[in-house]
Amino acid sequence: MLINILVTGVGGGVGQGIIKSLKLINDLDINIISADMSSLASGLYGGDFCHLVPAASSSNYFDKIAEICSQHNIDYYFPGTDVELLACTKSASEIKEKLGVNIIVSPLNVIEIADDKLKTVQFLAQHGFYYPNTWLPNEVNLESMTYPMIVKPRIGCRSIGVHVVHTSFEAQSAIDSLNDPILQEYIDGDEYTCTVAVSKGIVSDVLCLKRDLRAGDTFRAFPQKNIVIEEYVRSIALALKINGSCNFQLRLANGIPKLFEINSRFSGTTPFCSYLGFNPVEFCLKHELDMPYHSEINYNKIIVRHWCEVVLDHSEIEMLNKNKQGKISSAVVSTML
Missing domain, CATH: 3.40.50.20 (Rossmann fold)
Structure with a gap:
C-alpha cells in the first residue's frame, strides 16, 4: 500500500x-x-x-x-x-x-503552553513537576536576587534573546531589551534535549540527548540512559496530552530535572533519534496505521552534525x-x- x-x-x-x-x-x-x-x-x-x-x-x-x-x-x-x-x-x-x-499535531492547549515559557512553568507547577524558579520583572527586587540568572522572552526560539546575567545592572539592561521578559534561576550543568511521542494514547520510549549548542541548534549529541529524566519527560507528556512527537529541553539541578522549554512538534534532533534507533516519525506513522513499532536505541554512539549540499x-x-x-x-x- x-x-x-x-x-x-x-x-x-x-x-x-x-x-x-x-x-x-x-x-x-x-x-x-x-x-x-x-x-x-x-x-x-x-x-x-x-x-x-x-x-x-x-x-x-x-x-x-x-x-x-x-x-x-x-x-x-x-x-x-x-x-x-x-x-x-x-x-x-x-x-x-x-x-x-x-x-x-498536538491539541491547541499544548501548543499554547509550549509557546509561552511562563505558561510552561505554570503548567509544571500545577501538576507537581519540578521546574526552574521563575519570576516576572515586577515580582522581584533585582538587587536581592541570586546571580547568575537567566533573562529571556516569554515567547521565543533558538535561544534568541536569552541572557545570562551576573549583576542587577545586567539584569535590568536585559529586561529593557526584551518584550515581555521573564527571569529564571540559572542551572549550572549539562543540557538535555529529550524526544518522546504519543499516538493513540501509546507512549514511546524517551530518548535523552546530552547536547552541545551552536547558535541555538544542537550540533553534537550524546545519548544518555537516565531513568529519572525519562520518567519525568514521560509523565509530563502524558499530563500535557500531546499528540505526535514533542521535544523537552531541561537541565539537572543536583540530579533533579528541571524543564525550561517545550517544542510541541518534531524537533531539529528528530533525525539524530532516528539514526540512534528511535525513529519518532516511524513510531507515529505506524501507530496511526495500527502497526507495531519497537525502538532499539544505541547508547554507544555520538551524533555530530555537518552541512550537506x-x-x-x-x-x-x-x-x-x-x-x-x-x-x-x-x-x-x-x-x-
Missing part, C-alpha cells in the same frame, strides 16, 4: 529531519511530497514531488494545503515549522473530515517558480563533506 505524506517547512531543519526519518523506514511504501515558501529551500528536493506554498500566516495557506492534499491523495501531513502549528491544529478536524488527511540546475528552479510544483528530478545531486 502506497502512503502519501506531505511535509511542509522543508527549508528548515525540522522539515528536513522529518524527510530523513521517513526515508529510514524500510518496510513501508512512502511517497513524500515536500512543500515550502521558497524554491531555494533545499529540503524541497529530498522528496518525490514538491510544491511552493504561501506563508503560513497567509489567508489562503490552508486553501493551498487542501489543494495539495487533494491532488496527491495525502494520507498524513507533518508540519515542519512552529508558525504552522496553530493553523494546523485549528484546521485538523476540517482537513480530516473533508479530505481524510491526518495532521500529526544540494546541487541544482537553474532549470529546476525556474520550472518550480513557474509551475509552483514539480516532480523531483534524479539529476538533483547531494554531496556531503
